[in-house]
Amino acid sequence: MARMAMLIDLTRCIGCDACTLACKQENGTPVDVFFARVLNVEIGTFPNVKRLYIPVLCNHCEDAPCLKACPNKAIIKRPDGIVLIDQDRCRGTGACVSACPYGNIYLRKQDAWYLEPGEAYEEQFVKPRLKPNVARKCTYCAHRVDQGLDPACVVACPTTARIFGDLDDPDSKISRYIVEQERETGRKPFHLLPGAKTRPAGCYLGPMSAQSPASTDQPRQEPRVRTSHRSAVSTVLSLLAVLTLLLLVLASARANEATEGLDHYSTSSCLGCHGVTAHGGMGPPLASTPIPYEQFLSIVRNGKGMMPKTPASEMSDEEVRQIYEELKAKALNPDEVPIAFKVGQFLSTRNVALIFLFVTLFSILFAIKVLAYWVGISGAKELLPYLPKFGVFKAAGIFLWSLIVDGFLVASLWRKDRFRWAMHGLLLYGFTGLMVADILIQIFNPTRSEMPLFSPLKMLPILSGIAVLAGVSYVMYRYKTDRYIDNGLTLGRDFFFVNLLLHTIVSGFLTVWVKRAGLTEWVMPVYLYHLCAIALLLGTAPFTRFSHAFVVPVMAAITRLTEAMTAAGIDLGFQREPSPGRHHKSLKIARQVADVVDPEHGEVKLRYYP
Amino acid sequence: MATRYPVPGRGPTVPPKGEARVVRTTDSPNCTGACGWLATVVDDVIVDLKPAGDYSCEEYNPRGCLRGMSMTHMIYNPDRLKTPLIRVGERGEGKWREATWDEALDYIAQKMIHIRDTYGPESMLLFNQVVGTGYLQKGAQVRMAALLGMSFATAYDFNGDISMGFTHTIGIDSVECESKSWGYAKTALLWSSNVFQTRIPDAQFLTRFAKQRNNCQIVCIDPRCSQTAKGADLWLPIEPGTDGALALSMCQVLIENDLVDWNFLQQFTDCCTLIREDNGMRLRASDVGMGDEDEFVVWDEGQDALFKLPKDTLRLPEGVRFAFRGRRKVQTKDGEVYVRPVFEMIEDVVMREEYHPDRVAEVTHIPAETIRKVATDYATQRPSLIIVGMGVNHRMHGDLTIRSILLLSALAGAHGNPGEGVSIYSGQHHFRVDVSPFWFPEGKRPNPVPMHYFVLGKPSETMNPKIKFPEHGFKALFVSHGNPLVTEFSDLMRAAIDRLELFVVVDFQMTPTCEYADVVLPAPTFWEKYELVGTGCHPYLQIQQPVISPRHESKPEFWMVQELIKRVDPSLFKYFDMTELDAMRIILEGGGPECEGITVDQLLAGPVRLKVHDPEVGLDHQFIDLKPFPPRAYPFPEGANKEFVKTGRMEFYKEEEVFRKLGEELPVFKPAFSHLSEEEQAYPLSIVTPHSKWRVHSTHSNNPLLLNLNRKPVVEINPVDAAARGIEDGDLVEIFNNFGSYRLWALVTEGIKPGVLCVDHAWWDRFLAGGKYHSVHTHQRVKPTHENYYLPAVYAPGQHWKDTRVDIRKVK
Structure with a gap:
């Protein structure tokens, strides 16, 4: 285990941009793409002006938002902590571009180059180094690190302001430098934008004359917990499922063991749910039932909740009366009431609806919170001041259009891989279908009474379920076969989500099949399990891979909007920026570092050119 | 080098194709950084540049900057010249004929022969920029000029980089300590110097060493919050052109608070020499019958008698105590004369009300308290360093400002130790070694003429009589390694060029100067040819070698000169019948004590430190070896600049009449723009x-x-x-x-x-x-105090770019 990191000492840095150019030389980046940049900051008003140079590059965050935002698992975290964008796998969705709070990811539809076409240097040795139309960023020169060399910017820094090494190794250059500087100059390293909670590997030491030690924030060096428990999740989930079902069946089965003196009842189909001794199973106990006969008959004829209708052709009024009377006469022994019913009695349609309302509200609340975090780090707020100049309606149009194209139509997959696009479509639209079906059922069949198979309200969820099942099966297959699926950070959550989704869908279908197969004592346990799975799925939605369904489209839409605003050049900063599209994020960084350097600083401006 | 591997993904890495070769070389642009590089070459294409980082003083590693790092885009730039070009239209019209080398050289040679035979060889002028950055290729051009008897214009003075304030004070136009020495400073005044930007490879000696190791106080004196101001503890946004007032005010603070280093003044300066009241000249030993015309006397208070300063050393006998003040009557061969020590005269000037910090604060817009603090810190928080930038020097009265700054440093005695001195890294005029054996074969030298007089078209009235302006004026100009139509007074120069019969430009790309040429000769970049490189910034000698073969049709200057000589005067070819490496051997063998024992083979392996002090503190021979001023100015012989500081000490009083006429015999402040119309x-x-x-x-x-x-x-x-x-x-x-x-x-x-x-x-x-x-x-004006002596690039008129006044308006 290692944790490669870069420390930039702002006392040593002279803002010369040698790093910027060394990076270009090493990585062969095209026009306007700068994996390493230097922010040129001007603070205050004449004559109380301070200048600050902040070299920035990918921070290789411990908790990298880009990695979590990538819908394609193209961004990976290596065991040594280096975060890479796999050039072969990236689909150019652009979610990572907005997800990076530091503005260090570059995605350009069309690359421009520096020299004349045909110049061998560029054609043969520069252009082939990066793939077109994919997201790119600093790799800490992973190809050099793999050969035991320091990154190009470190090697080229003429003031050795960049110190690179393994934070986990107390003998590494960087670890020793941190200790030595704290001892000798009293400076502690700080991170950029601690509010983004990304836990960056990149850290900074402030200028010696001005840094106030109070405002530092030491880089965390605690050992990482690896979160990829690929098979553990599915095993645990499956075991839990089997266990739950067994428990429920056992509990309801207990009621079937006792048999005594109910003639008509015991020949009816009622005992399937209400227990052989009428002390209840999945349905309520009927012994010594308090309800009057008229109501009893009405329930038998019309059904209730999970209970099907029983027409007079199947059971005459007389038979119903006889059963009613037998039941009325039967003494209720509370000890015999099975656990399943004790649970099940609370599952009235109303209660289930309430529970789901609560779960949904909870998940929506947290989904909003999660989305707010992502929108926050995307710097969208910093874009707002420029919106009026750009046109609010135009911006809204671009945003919505992108939500549809990038989100609902999964455009980036369509461009690169039709099969994967189709499979993701099945998942996405199937899920949408299920949600829609649920809402429609709430409206048209609030009691959820039995309905024929070919009713649209029935067909919609079934078809959607099949679609999701197909999609999720493919995803699970891919998890099995794709050796690059592990990005080093999100796999545990992904797997939890996919498995849960599978369980939800399968148990949903199982409920129907079990009921059709007449395995009445299994219906309720399976259904209960299904409900639990849905509740869990919804409840964990904001925290699992599910979140990418709503995060990615929003982030991609912000990226598209930023691109449009940059191209329009609505602000001078945007227009003149050598690496267009990140002025607003750079400004945020500049303000934070200015706070660290001098808490009482004046206005912070970014300068491009000289 | 690993650079050729692509960005790794998760698949297996495919090793790059083709054989890679790594070459150690150095670049030699006019920043004079002379940084070592490792170039990776595949199929004769440079695919990567990385700092070599192989200097034996670990502190120097790495060297390099953004400009060196992006050289690939100059080498492969679309503006590169591909073939020799001969003009077919009017000058500057852009109509060219692509020529073969034979055609172009024959054309030039024929014109040269015509001009030589009609007007004399001295009417052909060679102007190659910053000869100090390349002893070999630029040297070959000078060697040709010397052999043919052509005129040669040194660029250093024309660029305005010559710092006459230094020449007036110490007898040489500039002084540099090696940048490693900065790292010892505890106070550093960056006087209009933007070293973070102009000396990128050396800046770490201020940040990583001086600041981080000594918590050095860095003061940046500059009207703009420059890149260097970023790293400064104190930024003094000074009113442009008032630096001299600031320096003199700081001198006043030092004298007032008795922060003066009397021993330093006594030993190394002319402060105790005596000035005759009758004629303003210095009292000589010959005046009082104690010795020769070039010997000087002071008043020894210990003996209460005159004392003759030793001529060939700065070492003084134990116990001498010279008078700094007091008007005395001395019996001379001209009769009784009143004399005063220079220091007392300096004091009279410096202690004037106009240099009181409160008054100077009004002029410079720097608070009086800050002036006092900076002056006190400079004198007390030692070692203290001053780096002077060209903003101070590129002015009519820049010489006075620098003399004032040198006075400040002398009062504080801040010289001679690591982290001290006043350095001005104004271009690479200073040769690290004696190049004369190669440049001036058999003692033949070209006819030196300041470029000013070419541009002015005629000599000035006050031009030094030593300068031999060609009888028929100039007829041909060869520009190499330079782009004067961009960087100089382009209109005036264009007019001067219009009077020529031949204008040849050697460059690697189509510059605006090339665009105006009659013949353009394509040269390689410094990545495609040999060169022997030294610099004032660090004491390493390095070889630049062809990393790739010269692109297109370009040919090294050495080859061009060989071919021209063959055509113009075949009898002289024997002087060029050698390879470039042979020429380097000639330079190294005759290079003087600094490069004794250094061979080409050693240099091919890597940088070699010259035989100089470690660290070099600037003026080492004077402050450490106690040899009298001035230091030798390569490539001129020892003593060539002796007459500039006759006392052999730092001179703050200039006795020559031309100074007294201008009221500049002592450092004074003159408003920067007072000489303008x-x-x-x-x-x-x-x-x-x-x-x-x-x-x-x-x-x-x-x-x-x-x-x-x-x-x-x-x-x-x-x-x-x-x-x-x-x-x-x-x-x-x-x-x-x-x-x-x-x-x-x-x-x-x-x-x-x-x-x-x-x-x-x-x-x-x-x-x-x-x-x-x-x-x-603003148009060129020559100060007479820059013309009273002449030594190319050491004592010559400078330039005053910064004296310009302008206005600005919005374009509607």
């Missing part, structure tokens, strides 16, 4: 033209990699000045005065003093929004 002075704004971070002078103007970061030429302007003219950030603006105008974009910034504009110098005109960059510069 009323019309010029009427323009309200000063303009400073510092070096750009993105260029080395005009080189890299067209580097697409750097243009990606530095996209447009801008003028920095304070919001106050901008608002008064309705200018907003990013507006298209025009800078103008009575001489001309040009257009560019406004960068409204708090980082510049109100009343001052700043434009990075030497943009190629094609990048401007209109006009010519140098069209506004």
Whole structure:
């Protein structure tokens, strides 16, 4: 285990941009793409002006938002902590571009180059180094690190302001430098934008004359917990499922063991749910039932909740009366009431609806919170001041259009891989279908009474379920076969989500099949399990891979909007920026570092050119 | 080198194809950084550059900067010259005929023969820039000029980099300590010097060593909050041109608070020498019958008698105590004469009310308290260092300012130790070794003429009689390694060129100067040829070697000269019948004590430190070895500059009549613009033209990699000045005065003093929004105190770029 990191000492840095150019030389980046940049900051008003140079590059965050935002698992975290964008796998969705709070990811539809076409240097040795139309960023020169060399910017820094090494190794250059500087100059390293909670590997030491030690924030060096428990999740989930079902069946089965003196009842189909001794199973106990006969008959004829209708052709009024009377006469022994019913009695349609309302509200609340975090780090707020100049309606149009194209139509997959696009479509639209079906059922069949198979309200969820099942099966297959699926950070959550989704869908279908197969004592346990799975799925939605369904489209839409605003050049900063599209994020960084350097600083401006 | 591997993904890494070769070389642009590089070459293409980082003093590693790092985009630039070009249209019209080398050289040779035979060889002028950055290729051109008897214009003085304040005080135009010495400083005054930008590879000695190791106080004196001001503890936004007042005010603080190092003044300066009241001349030993004309006497208070200063050493006998004050009567061969020590006269000037910090604060706009603090810190928090930048020197009265700064350093005695001294890294005039054996075969030298007189078209009235201006004027000009039509007074120079019969430009790319040439000869970049490289910044000698073969049809200057000599005078070819490495051996063998024992083979393996002190503190021979001033000025013989400081000490009193006529016998402050015409002075704004971070002078103007970061030429302007003219950030603006105008974009910034504009110098005109960059510069005036002696690039007239006054308006 290692944790490669870069420390930039702002006392040593002279803002010369040698790093910027060394990076270009090493990585062969095209026009306007700068994996390493230097922010040129001007603070205050004449004559109380301070200048600050902040070299920035990918921070290789411990908790990298880009990695979590990538819908394609193209961004990976290596065991040594280096975060890479796999050039072969990236689909150019652009979610990572907005997800990076530091503005260090570059995605350009069309690359421009520096020299004349045909110049061998560029054609043969520069252009082939990066793939077109994919997201790119600093790799800490992973190809050099793999050969035991320091990154190009470190090697080229003429003031050795960049110190690179393994934070986990107390003998590494960087670890020793941190200790030595704290001892000798009293400076502690700080991170950029601690509010983004990304836990960056990149850290900074402030200028010696001005840094106030109070405002530092030491880089965390605690050992990482690896979160990829690929098979553990599915095993645990499956075991839990089997266990739950067994428990429920056992509990309801207990009621079937006792048999005594109910003639008509015991020949009816009622005992399937209400227990052989009428002390209840999945349905309520009927012994010594308090309800009057008229109501009893009405329930038998019309059904209730999970209970099907029983027409007079199947059971005459007389038979119903006889059963009613037998039941009325039967003494209720509370000890015999099975656990399943004790649970099940609370599952009235109303209660289930309430529970789901609560779960949904909870998940929506947290989904909003999660989305707010992502929108926050995307710097969208910093874009707002420029919106009026750009046109609010135009911006809204671009945003919505992108939500549809990038989100609902999964455009980036369509461009690169039709099969994967189709499979993701099945998942996405199937899920949408299920949600829609649920809402429609709430409206048209609030009691959820039995309905024929070919009713649209029935067909919609079934078809959607099949679609999701197909999609999720493919995803699970891919998890099995794709050796690059592990990005080093999100796999545990992904797997939890996919498995849960599978369980939800399968148990949903199982409920129907079990009921059709007449395995009445299994219906309720399976259904209960299904409900639990849905509740869990919804409840964990904001925290699992599910979140990418709503995060990615929003982030991609912000990226598209930023691109449009940059191209329009609505602000001078945007227009003149050598690496267009990140002025607003750079400004945020500049303000934070200015706070660290001098808490009482004046206005912070970014300068491009000289 | 690992660079050829692509960005790794998760698949297996495919090793790059083709055989890679790594070559150690050095570059030699006019930044004079002379940084070592490792170039990776595949199929004769440079695919990667990395700093070599192989200097034996670990502190120097690595060296390099953004400009060196982006050299690939100059080597492979579309502006590269492909073949020799001969003009077919009018000058500057852009009509060319692509020629073979034979055609071009025959054409030039034939013209040269004609001019030599008709007007004499001295009417052909060679002007190659910063000869100190390349002893071999540029040297070959000088060798040719010497053999043919051509005229040779040194660039250093014409560029304005010659610092006559130094020559007047110490007898040589500049002094540099090696940059490693900065690291010892506890106080560093960066006087209009922007070392973070202009000395990128050396800047770490201020940040990583001086600051981090000694917690050095760095003071930046500059009207703009420069890149260097970023690392400074104190930024003094000084009113442009008032640096001399500041220096003298600091001198006053030192004298007032008795922070003067009397021993230093006594030993190393002329402060105790005596000035005759009758004729203003220094009292000589011969005046009082104690010795020769070139010996000087002081008053020894211990003996209460005159004491003759030793001529050949700065060592003084134990126990002497010279008088710094007191008017005395001395019996001379001319009768009784009153004499006064120089120090007392200095004191009279420095202690004037006009140099009181309170008064100077009004002039410089720096608070009196700050002046006192900086002066006190400079004298007490030792070692203390001053680095002077060209902003101070590029002025009519820049010589006075530098003399004042040197006076400050002498009063504090801040010389001779690591982290001390006054250094001015003003271009690589100083040769590290004696190049004369190669440059001046058998003692033959070209006819040296300051470039000023070429541009002016005729000698000035006060031109030094030693200068031999060609009888028939100049008929041919050879420009090499330079781009004077961008960086100099282009209009005047164009007019001078128009009078020529032949104008040849050697360059690796189509510069604006090439565009005006009769014949353009394509040279290789410094990555395609041999060169022997030294620099003032560090004491390493290095070899530059051809990393790739010369691109297109380009040929090294050495080869061009060989071919020309063959054609112009075959009898002289014997002087060039050698390889480039042979020429380097000649230089190394005759290079003097500094490079004794250094061989070409050693240099091919890596940089070799010259035999000099470690660290070099500047003026080592004087302050450490106690040899009298001036230091030897390579490539001139020992003593060539002796007459500039006759006392053999740092001279603050100049006895020559020409100084007294101007009232400049002692360092005084003269308002910067007082010599301008009323019309010029009427323009309200000063303009400073510092070096750009993105260029080395005009080189890299067209580097697409750097243009990606530095996209447009801008003028920095304070919001106050901008608002008064309705200018907003990013507006298209025009800078103008009575001489001309040009257009560019406004960068409204708090980082510049109100009343001052700043434009990075030497943009190629094609990048401007209109006009010519140098069209506004105030016209050349020569100060007589720069003409009373002459030694090329050591005592010669300079330039005054920064004296320009302008105004600015928004382009509607």
